[in-house]
Amino acid sequence: MKQVLAKVKRDLLVRAINLLFASLSWIKNERVFRWSYSLIALLAEKLAKKDYYVKKIRWIKEIFDSNHPSLTVTKKILQDTNPHHRKTLIKTLIINQALVGTNKRKGFSISR
Numbered sequence: 001m002k003q004v005l006a007k008v009k010r011d012l013l014v015r016a017i018n019l020l021f022a023s024l025s026w027i028k029n030e031r032v033f034r035w036s037y038s039l040i041a042l043l044a045e046k047l048a049k050k051d052y053y054v055k056k057i058r059w060i061k062e063i064f065d066s067n068h069p070s071l072t073v074t075k076k077i078l079q080d081t082n083p084h085h086r087k088t089l090i091k092t093l094i095i096n097q098a099l100v101g102t103n104k105r106k107g108f109s110i111s112r
Contacts, residue, residue, distance in 0.1 A: 013047045014095055021090045025078040033075075037064055 020040045027033045041061040045054050064071045078086060 010047065013043055017043050017047070017095060018087075018090055021078070021094065022083075022087065024075075025083075025086060034065070037061070 017040055020036055020043070024033065024036055024040075027036060038061065041057055044057045048054050048057060064074075077089070081089070
C-alpha cells in the first residue's frame with residue numbers, strides 16, 4: 001500500500017513539474033515567472049532523493065534569482081521552441097534524467 005501511495009505521489013509531482021514548465025513558455029510577467037520557477041525548484045527538491053541533487057537544484061535556483069544569463073537562455077528555449085520539442089525536452093532531460101532517473105538509478109544500485 002505504501003508503495004502505491006509513493007508512486008501516486010511521485011506521479012503527481014512529475015505531472016505538476018511538467019505542467020509548470022509548460023506554463024513557463026507563455027508567462028511574460030517577470031514576477032510570475034520567478035514565482036513559477038521557485039515552485040518548480042521546491043517540487044523538484046521533494047522529488048529528488050539524493051542530497052547532491054537537492055543542492056544542485058538550490059544552486060540553479062540561486063543562479064536564476066541572481067539574473068544569470070542562463071535564465072535568458074532558458075526563457076528563450078521555453079518560449080521559442082516547438083511545443084512538442086519543448087515537452088520532449090522537459091520530459092527527457094529534466095524529469096526523467098535529473099529528477100526521477102536519480103531515484104531509479106539509486107534503487108537499481110541498492111538492489112544489486
